[in-house]
Ligand code: SF4
C-alpha cells in the first residue's frame with residue numbers, strides 16, 4: 001500500500017514466497033531478551049513458544065536471532081528457570 005512517500009507493508013501478511021524472511025521484526029524491539037546460560041535446563045520451551053521462530057538451541061547455548069526478535073517477552077515469561085531476562089534497549 002502506498003501513501004505519499006511512505007511505503008507500508010501490512011503486518012502479519014505473507015504476500016509472496018519467503019517474504020517473512022525480509023520482514024525483519026527486530027526493529028520493533030524495545031526490550032531485548034538476554035539468556036543466563038548457567039540457569040538454563042535446555043527444556044526448549046523458549047524455542048517452541050517464540051512467535052517469530054527466532055530462538056534455537058545449539059550444543060552449548062540458547063541463540064536468539066535479533067534480526068527477527070521483536071522483544072515480546074514470551075520466551076522470558078514461559079522459561080521455567082527464569083533464565084531469560086528482558087532488558088530495555090539503550091538509546
Ligand atoms: S525456556 Fe529457559 S530453561 Fe528452557 S531452554 Fe529456554 S532458556 Fe533454557
Ligand code: SF4
Pocket residue numbers: 033049050051052053054055064068069070071072073074075076
Ligand atoms: S522476545 Fe519474543 S520474539 Fe524475541 S526471542 Fe523472545 S519470544 Fe521470540
